[in-house]
Amino acid sequence: MFDVAVIGCGVIGAAAAFELSKYQASVVVLEKENDIAMGATRANSAIIHAGYDPKPGTLMARLNVAGNAMTEQLCKDLDVPFARIGSFVLAFSEEERATVQALYERGVKNGVPGLQILSGDEVRQMDPLVSPEVVCALYAPSAGIITPWEYALAFAETAVVNGVELRRSTEVTDLKKIDGGYRIETNRGPLEARFVINAAGVQSDKIHDMAAPHAFTVIPNKGEYYVMDKSECYRAKHVLFQCPNADGKGVLITPTMDHNLLVGPNAQNISGPVNTGNTAEGMAFVRAKAAQTMPSLAYRNAIRNFAGVRANTDKDEFQIGIAAEHFIDLAGIKSPGLSSAPAIALEAVKLLNECGFAPEKKEHPVLTRRKKRFRFMSEDERQAAVRENPLYGRVICRCETVTEGEIVDAIHSPIPPCSVDGVKRRAGSGMGRCQGGFCGPRVVDILSRELNISPLSVLQDGEGSNILMSETKKEAQA
Ligand SMILES: Cc1cc2nc3c(=O)[nH]c(=O)nc-3n(C[C@H](O)[C@H](O)[C@H](O)COP(=O)(O)OP(=O)(O)OC[C@H]3O[C@@H](n4cnc5c(N)ncnc54)[C@H](O)[C@@H]3O)c2cc1C
Incomplete structure (x- = not known):
């Protein structure tokens, strides 16, 4: 027991x-x-x-x-x-100014350190691409x-x-x-x-x-997002929220720890089996709301959509x-x-x-x-890593500069991944602009070699998500 x-x-x-x-x-x-x-x-x-x-x-x-x-x-x-970059809750009207004031008072009662209400101009000094329509914001440095x-x-x-x-x-x-x-x-x-x-x-x-x-009773509630290429990351230096409403914290724009830009989510109650598919309506809602915070977002640089499901009750x-x-x-x-x-x-x-x-x-x-992360190492650290383990000298994911050494280390970590996406979450391969188009097959190869399993058994993600169905060139090779 x-x-x-x-x-x-x-x-x-x-x-x-x-x-x-x-x-x-x-x-x-x-x-x-x-x-x-x-x-x-x-x-x-x-x-x-x-x-x-x-x-x-x-x-x-x-x-x-x-x-x-x-x-x-x-x-x-x-x-x-992790980075403590601070957040703004932006107000676009006098009514929302009152919401910002109420959130400030709530935050003080909750013991949140360092809260300040800043004018629209002060916000734009700190985050220059924020809409000129912003009248004030709650700044939360923590x-x-x-x-x-x-x-x-x-x-x-x-x-x-x-x-x-x-x-x-x-x-x-x-x-x-x-x-x-x-x-x-x-x-x-x-x-x-x-x-x-x-x-x-x-x-x-x-x-x-x-x-x-x-x-x-859990009432599952879906939130959908755009992940933008690293070239868009410069647009926001802080987490940019809009005023919360009955549906939650609203659509935000934020840089991520991988130097992408995240835009979303909406909030939609769902019934039936939990699913994380994106919807045209959801994504259109996110684009329309985000445009209020930052009119200049370039969605041609979106590299991925995803959705998560909240355990609201x-x-x-x-x-x-x-x-x-x-x-x-x-x-x-x-x-x-x-x-x-x-x-x-x-x-x-x-x-x-x-x-x-x-x-x-x-x-x-x-x-x-x-953890060793090659992309964040100095030149000296990189050379030392390659000397110690030559697999660190072979870049597998070109977008994110993830090496074979990091992928092999991930596969032999205390909770070994059993899928390409499991490797992605641990090593970062496939997170970049090509979304695994280049490195995906190489990661399949490495997983198959290190786990001593057939490439046909390698999964993309959850159970049953096999990538390869059968060998097509076997007869020709024979
Ligand atoms: C769209 C969205 C945006 C959010 N943004 C933020 C944010 O910015 N900041 C923040 O603080 N929070 C945020 N949250 C909330 C945060 O993500 C969750 O509160 C947190 O991840 C909940 O973790 P959890 O472990 O309870 O649930 P989960 O991560 O869902 O884990 C539950 C686990 O239980 C397993 N499980 C279920 N049933 C069984 C079973 N019968 N047997 C065995 N295993 C089972 C599931 O497979 C799952 O792995 C957000 C959530 C969503 C969906």
């Missing part, structure tokens, strides 16, 4: 596992996909929000501000790209940008190094209360755990209902708490979930303690992680 089973390995399950891995406890993480961070964690705005948006007194307000304050040091320790899947990977990899067991392609199908814990049914057979943590994102209401009376609050004996919800974690993740993880440990589970701390848990 495990001490704790965490269901779901998005950023919330991963952060909880990392926190628990500091204790003398046996922990298993169950993830239904073939990789971690395949839900909302890989498709969002990637902002570490300052914390002026949630209502004072809510968990969202407290955990957002606390999570924001923890992020910088964690990212240094775990080698996750807001930042991050690479969200890398954040989750950093938590999960470090947890695994500390002894946490991660079971991928393992879907929880039922929970039964047994003496001293739970019997957990999965598509790969049952297991038992004394405590269960529900971090299942858009499925978290279903997992909750397996252990406790129905308390909330019928309650305007994170669903965090002890839902049943030995069962903890970290559920319905919508935005600002990414920003709050490390604080939510601390909350999970506190709730376990309240349930009577208080393991000793490990004496020397691993709390740091290092």
Whole structure:
């Protein structure tokens, strides 16, 4: 019997596992996909929000501000790209000026540091391409940008190094209360755990209902984006929000940690099976709204569209708490979930303690992680890397300057990828302008060689996404 089973390995399950891995406890993480961070964690705005948006007194307000304050040091320790670039909420009318004032006051109540209301001219001095129509803005210097899947990977990899067991392609199908814990049914057979943590994102209401009376319903809500080429990154120096409305934080424009420009999202409730396809209407809405912030965006330089699905619920609050004996919800974690993740993880440990589970701390848990990123190395560092491992001298992804050495290191990392997109999330290959057109086949080759599997078995992403169907030139070669 495990001490704790965490269901779901998005950023919330991963952060909880990392926190628990500091204790003398046996922990298993169950993830239904073939990789971690395949839900909302890989498709969002990637902002570490300052914390002026949630209502004072809510968990969202407290955990957002606390999570924001923890992020910088964690990212240094775990080698996750993060930059505190600051954000603006732009007002385009006198009515919106009042919204900005209200957000300022809310932020002060929430304990957000450094908030200021700036005039339109002051905003344009700091971000010159912002629309001349902007009359004022809320400036939040503590807001930042991050690479969200890398954040989750950093938590999960470090947890695994500390002894946490991660079971991928393992879907929880039922929970039964047994003496001293739970019997957990999965598509790969049952297991038992004394405590269960529900971090299942858009499925978290279903997992909750397996252990406790129905308390909330997830209302999946899709947000769609444009990713623009690096040549567009210069257009925004800060995160540029519009005033929030009933649909959420509105359409934003922001640079990313990979020096692209991100434009989106819309907010559309969806029914039926969760899907992350883009829609013509959604993208048209994003373009129209973004034009208000910055009329000059050049969509011919868009290199990709994507969509993420928020785990909104019928309650305007994170669903965090002890839902049943030995069962903890970290559920319905919508935005600002990414920003709050490390604080939510601390909350999970506190709730376990309240349930009577208080393991000793490990004496020397691993709390740091290092990655080699060739594209960010100096010339001297590059030469040293190539001397140490000649695979660092062979560039596989030309757009992002990712070497074979980084890809091979990723394939042999604590949570090895089993797909081309898994390599992309770890090494950055395929993220650039050609979106893997050049490096994709080479990554298939390297995965096949390093994992000793047929290229026909290499996946693009999730289960069943095989790239190659059969050998076409076999007879000709023979
Ligand atoms: C469009 C959009 C924009 C956003 N922007 C921001 C932002 O800028 N800043 C911010 O702070 N937050 C933002 N968020 C919110 C943030 O992305 C989420 O709060 C966060 O990623 C939630 O993480 P999670 O681990 O709870 O969920 P997920 O990442 O969805 O992870 C849940 C995991 O559970 C697994 N799972 C589900 N059911 C089962 C099962 N039965 N058995 C096993 N595993 C299961 C899933 O496969 C998945 O991997 C945004 C979200 C969206 C969608």
